[in-house]
Amino acid sequence: MFNVNSQAQFKIDLHSHTSCSDGKYTPFELIKRAISVDLSVFAITDHDNMDSIEIVKDVSIPSTMTFIPGIELTTRSCLLDEADFHLVLLFPQMSKGQYKCRQIINKSKLNHLKQLLQDNLYVREQRMRWLIEHLKTQHKLEVEWQEFHEYHLVNAKNRELIQRYSIAKYLVHKQYAKSVQHAFDTYLYQNIPSQYFQLEEMIQLAVNMNAIPILAHPLQYVQISQQLSQCFKIWKGMGLRVIEIEHPAMSPSDKKYLRKIAKQNKFFQSIASDFHNEERSNGWKSDLGNTKGNQLVSLAEKQRLIKYIFTAKK
Numbered sequence: 001m002f003n004v005n006s007q008a009q010f011k012i013d014l015h016s017h018t019s020c021s022d023g024k025y026t027p028f029e030l031i032k033r034a035i036s037v038d039l040s041v042f043a044i045t046d047h048d049n050m051d052s053i054e055i056v057k058d059v060s061i062p063s064t065m066t067f068i069p070g071i072e073l074t075t076r077s078c079l080l081d082e083a084d085f086h087l088v089l090l091f092p093q094m095s096k097g098q099y100k101c102r103q104i105i106n107k108s109k110l111n112h113l114k115q116l117l118q119d120n121l122y123v124r125e126q127r128m129r130w131l132i133e134h135l136k137t138q139h140k141l142e143v144e145w146q147e148f149h150e151y152h153l154v155n156a157k158n159r160e161l162i163q164r165y166s167i168a169k170y171l172v173h174k175q176y177a178k179s180v181q182h183a184f185d186t187y188l189y190q191n192i193p194s195q196y197f198q199l200e201e202m203i204q205l206a207v208n209m210n211a212i213p214i215l216a217h218p219l220q221y222v223q224i225s226q227q228l229s230q231c232f233k234i235w236k237g238m239g240l241r242v243i244e245i246e247h248p249a250m251s252p253s254d255k256k257y258l259r260k261i262a263k264q265n266k267f268f269q270s271i272a273s274d275f276h277n278e279e280r281s282n283g284w285k286s287d288l289g290n291t292k293g294n295q296l297v298s299l300a301e302k303q304r305l306i307k308y309i310f311t312a313k314k
């Protein structure tokens, strides 16, 4: 029988970022932080890469915590006019600590995902080259791809990907900005054309490999509509069972709507700090285990979610 901690102190956080994508801390530093804030279940979900999984594969986790490796995919929905959605995938089979998963991961599907991510990396580098060119031509900054790349290789922690955050640090180094935040606000505010995975394909791929797909901050890029409510039903039919309810970007009315959707579709409700660093630019701040909102998701609901993650059958 699967047993989840029944103590009132059952803090979970299933969405966070490290320096493997655009987070400030290395995977080791973030795990240390998760332990220090007494999280019971904690997941690292970097954007479009699984590098942190390899980095922390030998890290030891205290028996009071369970660490779940994951990823956050940047996707668009073909059902909703190519609207942006982020999809978190958790791999409970690779977790460490208190809870163990009995399902086996489908290796060939996992390899397929890794190949897709690798192809994506190539496109990412092209985008960053474009951004450096843009800073040169539009903002008249004296920046060069080669110089940036060398700076990045020397200064990046672990295997940090080249991303806007890396360019922000380079701009601070070049004294074009006072801080990373200042660089984002002044030069890196615009959206760069990028490559997206297809949400519906990724939900199905996740289900077929026995990973757990979670729709992240569902209302961050779309408005509430009848069409959206219909989409939740279709995604449920594809195997989506979990949506984020607690997230620092969600307003009280967003949460109310999502709770209603969760009830209608019998979705499990996830909790996400989406922690990157202490100084986040887009209007919200969070720390691990703390979404700065009303804690709507009850202890029983959290326990049901964790039980589902570790015992779900296709």
Ligand SMILES: [Zn+2]
Binding pocket: 072, 086, 216, 217
């Ligand atoms: Zn996201």
Ligand SMILES: [Zn+2]
Binding pocket: 015, 016, 017, 072, 274
């Ligand atoms: Zn995120």
